[in-house]
Amino acid sequence: MVNQLEYHPDFAQKEIAAYCQQQQIVVEAWRPLGGPNSTLRNQPDLLAIAQQHQKQPAQIILRWLYQQQIIPLPKSSNPAHIASNPDIFDFMLSSEEMARLNQLPQGTTAFDPETYHS
Numbered sequence: 001m002v003n004q005l006e007y008h009p010d011f012a013q014k015e016i017a018a019y020c021q022q023q024q025i026v027v028e029a030w031r032p033l034g035g036p037n038s039t040l041r042n043q044p045d046l047l048a049i050a051q052q053h054q055k056q057p058a059q060i061i062l063r064w065l066y067q068q069q070i071i072p073l074p075k076s077s078n079p080a081h082i083a084s085n086p087d088i089f090d091f092m093l094s095s096e097e098m099a100r101l102n103q104l105p106q107g108t109t110a111f112d113p114e115t116y117h118s
């Protein structure tokens, strides 16, 4: 069973993800990169970690998800991004780097069901 939910470093729904994983439900991250026009990909801690690993911020986010056993579902219409986004298996984030990303300020959901109108 898979549960797809919004999950990115500045909207990390850890409680529900932990519950799902305890119940053997695979967590899939919707909007893993924070969506279009997100400031997340310019966040200073993320940029520093990306520079440290000579990787793109998006790749750091995707690796952060992978190391939590969360499947990312990134969207891109840019061929260079489509090619580089899966290239996350030749490095590892340290526990300190994971903790740094886990401590980023949290924002709000992209679509609040209480207020969303299609």
Ligand SMILES: NC(=O)c1ccc[n+]([C@@H]2O[C@H](COP(=O)([O-])OP(=O)(O)OC[C@H]3O[C@@H](n4cnc5c(N)ncnc54)[C@H](OP(=O)(O)O)[C@@H]3O)[C@@H](O)[C@H]2O)c1
Pocket (backbone or CB within 6 Å): 029, 030, 031, 032, 033, 034, 035, 036, 037, 041, 056, 058, 059, 073, 074, 075, 076, 077, 078, 081, 082, 084, 085
């Ligand atoms: N079922 C469908 O028809 C459908 C359609 C659209 C989206 N979705 C899904 O809906 C969810 C939300 O999509 P979303 O677009 O809001 O979220 P998202 O995947 O978090 O963000 C996509 C944004 O990130 C940018 N991006 C991707 N790779 C990048 C990279 N390596 N470097 C910098 N920027 C990068 C994309 O721009 P570029 O395009 O310039 O790379 C795009 O603006 C996603 O999980 C997506 O897979 C489903």
